[in-house]
Amino acid sequence: MTALRAGTFPEQAVRERARTGAAAAFPSLSDYGSALLGEPVGPAPADALDAARLVPPVFMPLRLEKLIDLAREPLHGDVDLATTVGGFTARLPLYLSAFGSTRAVGTDLGIAAAAQAGALGIPMVVGENVVPVDGYTGERSLLARISAYADHAPDGAGGVVVQQSTEDADAEVWNRVYSDPATRSLLESGRLGFELKVGQGAKPGLGGLTVVDGDAAERLAGQYALEPLGDRVLRSASPGTFTEEILRQQVRLMRNNYPRARVWVKLPPGRDVAAAADVAWQAGADAVTVDGAEGGSGWAPTASLAGVGLPLAECLRRIGSPRGCLLVSGRVWEGLRAVKCLAAGATATGLGRAALLAVDENPRSGLTRLVEAMTLELRLLISSLGKYHPSALSTEDLWSPAGWSVPAGSMVAG
8 A cells, every 4th residue: 555645646647657657658558559549638727837838830940950960850869858957967857856854755755766866867855854853864864865866876967955944054954964974975076965945835935844743842842833733743944034135145155155065046936936036046056946836745734735826837937038047846747747847948847746656656666767758758749849958948839828928027026
């Protein structure tokens, strides 16, 4: 019996991909030769990204360039998916989203996801509050996740990014990781980074929330805010306080104190997300990560999940043409939604709930098989647009019933 459920997510489709890999990118093989296929008829699109369509042109000058370069007609296998993600060399325009200290990740799933992400050569983010809750060393600790990733990562690809909350700062998490001999190989190969968490999609404006029992509450008292929640205890982390100047100085401080580490900034889907992203890039951030309101794998109030924060599509619209590396997440589990995000300006897309469901289905290869299916879809879809690298995608490749223009005044802080 599987441990995880995701009722608001296409759980069964993700699990099918974790079992069958690339074959899941197509209709059932048992239907070949007997089913007449067309556009699927289903429920209305969940959001503006789902409603948007990729629109290949008739005339494809970049395909002609590729034909001349190859001296033959290009195929989808000629799409090069290797890219740079937040200063790291990545084999795919994907990354493993931040998993913090929630129980769903504190099991062996966090370690399994880390190992497979490492083998895939895509960056991994380790979320906040892991050290205060699970420890720096130990079976399910921060270092255990980092080590699982590093032990499987190919030379020269991927990278590990560690978040730090207010409570993590009290535990000097970044200082410990930066100076630890166990992470030296990552640091010396340019594959270590730190992410300043300003917020995330599931609960914009709030800090990390988990539910703990009485014994854990006693241990965490003095570090977190605690309050009764039925027969359990709600543990609340500080969300942090930011203004433009505070964000600017925090990024500069990170670059000064950890000069060999990459600097990422994690933004919530706030109404001034474009202004905040611009501040971070101008201050020197290697990447800005934005979770749409659809994103998030942790514990959150039902009201926040139902009606707080901008949808990912609106975040992309407001940011427009990014000044730097833009990483986004929010209900991404297959290649079509990922390519739409790339066309709208993102450099790479994150896998959160999809990754956890995949490793829950198959701890040894579930994420690998999920990514195999996405990789095939990415190549097929990008090639269909007459392009052969994700960086060539643009909003000309998107059609939306509502249009894809950048709202006036979106760069103004609200």
